[in-house]
Every structure is written in C-alpha cells, then in structure tokens.
Amino acid sequence: MQNILEAIQSGNASSDDFANLELPDHYRAAHVRKDEVEMFEGQTTKEKDPRKSLHVDDVALPELGPGEAFVAVMASAINYNTVWTSIFEPVSTFGFLERYGRESDLGARHDLPYHVVGSDLSGVVLKVGPGVNKWKPGDRVVAHCLSVELEAPDGHNDTMMDPSQRIWGFETNFGGLADVAMVKANQLMPKPEHLTWEEAASPGLVNCTAYRQLVSTNGGNMKQGDNVLIWGASGGLGGFATQYALNGGANPICVVSNEEKAQIVRSMGADKVINRSEMDFKFWNDEGTKQDPKEWLRLGKAIRELTGGEDIDIVFEHPGRETFGASVFVTRKGGTITTCASTSGYMHEYDNRYLWMNLKRIISSHFANYRESWEANRLVAQGKIHPTLSRTYTLDEVGQATLDVHKNAHQGKVGVLCLSPEEGLGVLDEEMRSQHIDAINRFRGV
Known part of the structure; x- marks a missing residue:
C-alpha cells in the first residue's frame, strides 16, 4: 500500500504508472464478523457499542469482475447504515450478503464470514475490470453507494427500481471504510478538486439522498418559493436539504435541537428556525404510546409565524416515529411528506384523516440513481453545495467515530482517513477553494 500512496501523493504518476502498480493480496479494512452477530444479545439499542463489533484488520483482496473497479481509498465517512451494521440492527447484514451470494458467481464473492463496511469514499482508481471504458487507473474519484445489476427491465427507467438494487458497503461487501474498495464502475464520479480527500468523501450518501428526496421529480420535486420543513436541519441529511432549499429558491423552515445548531443553519442563510429545546414539543406521552394533537397545532402555529401565515409545501422527513404524525398534520392541503429514514423508530403513526381529506401525499425516497447522484456531485464540484464535515477520525478509530454517530454526539458528517x-x-x-473556504469549514469543530 505504501507504493500506492506514494504514487497518489507524487502528483505526477501517469495512468500507466498506476496500472503497473502491484496490488496487495490483502488490505486493511473495517469489518464486522459473522460469528459475533449475537454479541449484543440482551442489550438495548443504546447500550450496543460499535467499538466492540467493528474490527480493523487485513482482509483478502477479492477478484475483480466485469464492470468493476478497485479504488485506493484516501478517505471515507460514517453513515447510519454503518451504525446499524455494527450493532446488527434491525437485522444482521450477513443476510444481505448471503442473498447476494445466491444470485450469481460474482455475487458469491460477497458472501463471506466478515463484512467490510462503508458507503462513502474519495480516492484513486487502481484497476478496472473488463468492459470499463469511462474510467482508468489514476482517475481521482468519489463514489455513490447505489449498486445495481440492471439485468431486469424494471431498473431501466429509474435504476433505484432495479430488483437487484443494493446499497454498497451495507448490502454488499468490500465497502469504503478500508484502504481499498471494490465498486461498480457506474458508481464512480469525478472528485471535486477544491476539496480535500476527507471533505470530498463526506457528502456522498447523504448529499445524493437529499437531492433525490427533495429536488428530484422522483421525490419532492421542489420549486422556487416552496416552504420546506426540514427536521434536523443541521445534521448529515438536513444540512444538505437546507442547502438545496436555499440554492433552489425555496424557504427552508429549519428544525434544530439547540442554539448552536440554529447558528449553523443561520450561517447558511436560513432565517426561519424552530429550536426544539426552546419550544419543548412533546408529540408523544412519556410512555410513547399516544400522540398529542395539541402539540401538532403548536408546531403549525410556530411555522405560520415564520412564513407569514403559510403552511408547509414539502416536509423533509427522516426522524420517523417521533415526528411523523406532526409532519403529516402541518403539511398544507395537497402538500408532500417525503421520507427516507426512521432514525427514531420505524413504526410510524399519523391521523389518516389529515392525509386523505386534504389530498396530501407521502413519498418514499431511498438514496438516488446514478443521474441524480451525478447531479448532486456536480453541484458540489461547482461550489453550490458544500460538505458538512465536522470532524475526522483515522481508520483505526472507526469504532469511536461510529459510536459518536450512534449516540448523536456529532454534527453534520463524520469523516474517516483511510x-x-x-x-x-x-x-x-x-483558487476555487479560497472562494468557498468559510462554507467548506462551516461545520468544523461543532
């Protein structure tokens, strides 16, 4: 790996130089182990510690197949799917790998007693498999996390509809929290060159997810002037949703949990902020068994005070159970609730009268297709959307980085140097970096 790193850092290695590098038969990777899936049995979700389940050791380099590429990973990032993988919730990811293994001989490479995790990367292409023409060794890239086979007709209008659609590093092996990653060539995109490796790696999953959920016609189809309610507006997903709302001429109504986070969204240019700690909303009773519609009314009033009496056109939903009833209630007649996650619980409850009688829509959104991901990355490269990186760890510290995200002791995105x-x-x-340095560093140290 040292020869590979030296070639990358030299700045003058050619594509042929990279193509001629000898690849190691093993590489360092963060992974969970199949024989440890029961290690947290009897513990609550909050008690489970990723530092115990995530191992950083050498694993074997897989065989490279057609349409695939090896990438030397300079940096990666932590997402909630790595948290879920590390605590084996809601199910062990080894079931995903086993199903992939039954699909084909190439899929069988993924069915191993260990799972290399991570769904973000920035780095340099080392080798490409047969049939790859767009990318070559030496290309500086980032990767999105959509893995598809596209052998069925379903995915050829929207690749997210491919029956074999998977999230790389979560439902596949050989993810990005490693010194080398194996990806499909149609996951690759150009690295934004005004960003550092760790900054370039961090937008990936959340940036593309936010783009599809809010901007794309497959999601919220946001237009200028829309009032957009953004839960967790300074977080990993919300930080990008806030930027897209502002960049697209919409009016973000940003929900945050404290004044420090309120200052972050205000620094982006969002002036309509609801501080949950000040409002002290209690959407559920203490037992979490019943919701209080009076609290929904109170949220709606707070929104209208900020919007001049207007209701919400689009809700950017991802907390799930805790907020979903309120989200449905405060959306205007004919409005849209888009949902991509359920970090506070999967079993949503809402009063359906407010949905059907007011012609509201709930739209599910899950990551993004290649075109949407390319557009999201292009906006980063143009300096119109910026990373939300707050802190960076080394690969050896990946357990602690994942624990921080698990405990919500982070802001924006947490990066990992590989x-x-x-x-x-x-x-x-x-030159371009100097023009955007304040925005690039907005989340640093928070």
Whole structure:
C-alpha cells in the first residue's frame, strides 16, 4: 500500500504508472464478523457499542469482475447504515450478503464470514475490470453507494427500481471504510478538486439522498418559493436539504435541537428556525404510546409565524416515529411528506384523516440513481453545495467515530482517513477553494 500512496501523493504518476502498480493480496479494512452477530444479545439499542463489533484488520483482496473497479481509498465517512451494521440492527447484514451470494458467481464473492463496511469514499482508481471504458487507473474519484445489476427491465427507467438494487458497503461487501474498495464502475464520479480527500468523501450518501428526496421529480420535486420543513436541519441529511432549499429558491423552515445548531443553519442563510429545546414539543406521552394533537397545532402555529401565515409545501422527513404524525398534520392541503429514514423508530403513526381529506401525499425516497447522484456531485464540484464535515477520525478509530454517530454526539458528517496520512491533502484547485473556504469549514469543530 505504501507504493500506492506514494504514487497518489507524487502528483505526477501517469495512468500507466498506476496500472503497473502491484496490488496487495490483502488490505486493511473495517469489518464486522459473522460469528459475533449475537454479541449484543440482551442489550438495548443504546447500550450496543460499535467499538466492540467493528474490527480493523487485513482482509483478502477479492477478484475483480466485469464492470468493476478497485479504488485506493484516501478517505471515507460514517453513515447510519454503518451504525446499524455494527450493532446488527434491525437485522444482521450477513443476510444481505448471503442473498447476494445466491444470485450469481460474482455475487458469491460477497458472501463471506466478515463484512467490510462503508458507503462513502474519495480516492484513486487502481484497476478496472473488463468492459470499463469511462474510467482508468489514476482517475481521482468519489463514489455513490447505489449498486445495481440492471439485468431486469424494471431498473431501466429509474435504476433505484432495479430488483437487484443494493446499497454498497451495507448490502454488499468490500465497502469504503478500508484502504481499498471494490465498486461498480457506474458508481464512480469525478472528485471535486477544491476539496480535500476527507471533505470530498463526506457528502456522498447523504448529499445524493437529499437531492433525490427533495429536488428530484422522483421525490419532492421542489420549486422556487416552496416552504420546506426540514427536521434536523443541521445534521448529515438536513444540512444538505437546507442547502438545496436555499440554492433552489425555496424557504427552508429549519428544525434544530439547540442554539448552536440554529447558528449553523443561520450561517447558511436560513432565517426561519424552530429550536426544539426552546419550544419543548412533546408529540408523544412519556410512555410513547399516544400522540398529542395539541402539540401538532403548536408546531403549525410556530411555522405560520415564520412564513407569514403559510403552511408547509414539502416536509423533509427522516426522524420517523417521533415526528411523523406532526409532519403529516402541518403539511398544507395537497402538500408532500417525503421520507427516507426512521432514525427514531420505524413504526410510524399519523391521523389518516389529515392525509386523505386534504389530498396530501407521502413519498418514499431511498438514496438516488446514478443521474441524480451525478447531479448532486456536480453541484458540489461547482461550489453550490458544500460538505458538512465536522470532524475526522483515522481508520483505526472507526469504532469511536461510529459510536459518536450512534449516540448523536456529532454534527453534520463524520469523516474517516483511510490511506490519507493526514487531513488537508488532495486539493488541486486552491483558487476555487479560497472562494468557498468559510462554507467548506462551516461545520468544523461543532
């Protein structure tokens, strides 16, 4: 790996130089083990500690198949799917790998007694398999996490509809929290060159998810002037949703949990902020068994005070059970609730009268297709959307980084250095960087 790192850092290695590098038969990777899936039995979700289940050791380099690429991973990032994988909830991811293994001989490579995790990366292409023409060794890239086979007709209008659609590093093996990753070539996109490796790696999953959920015609189809309620507006998903609302001429109504987070969204240019700690909403009783519609009314009043009496056109939903009833209630007649996650619980409850009698819509949204991901990455490369990176760990500290996200002791995105020996490397466009440095660093140290 040292020869690979030296080639990357030299700045003058050619594509042929990278193609001629000898690849190791093993590489360092963060992974969970199949024989440990019961290790947290009897513990509550909050008690489960990713530092105990995530191991950083050498694993074997897989065989590269057609349409695939090996990437030297300079940096990656933590997402909630890594948290779920590390605590084996809601199910063990080894079931995903076993199903993939039954699908084909190439799929069988993924069915192993260990699962290399991670759904983000920035790095350099090392080798491409047969049939790959767009990318070559030496290309500086980021990767989105949609893995598809596209052998069925279903996915050829929207690749997210492919029956074999999977999330790389969660439902497949050989993810990005490693020194080398294996991806499909149609996951690759150009690295935004005004960003460091860790900054470029961090938008990936959440940026593409936010784009589809809010901007795309497959999601909220947001237009100028829309009032958009954004839960967790300074978080990993919400931080990008807030930027997209502002960038697209909408009016974000940003829900945050404290004044520090309120200041972050205000620094983006969002001036309509609801601080949950000040409002002290109690949508559920203490037992979590019954919701209080009076609290929905109170949220709606707070929204109208900010919007000049208007209701919400689009709700950017991801907390799930805790907020979903309120989200349905406060949406205007004919409005849309888009949902992509359920971090506070999967079993949503809402009063259906407010949905059907007011012609509201609930739209499910799950990651993004290649085109949507490309557009989201393009906006980052243009300096119109910025990373939300707040802190970076080393790969050896991946357990602690994942625990921080598990405990919600983080802000924005948490990055992980893989091959990169330190932060701040990988920038090629210093002039553009200088124009956006304050926005790039907005979440740093929070």
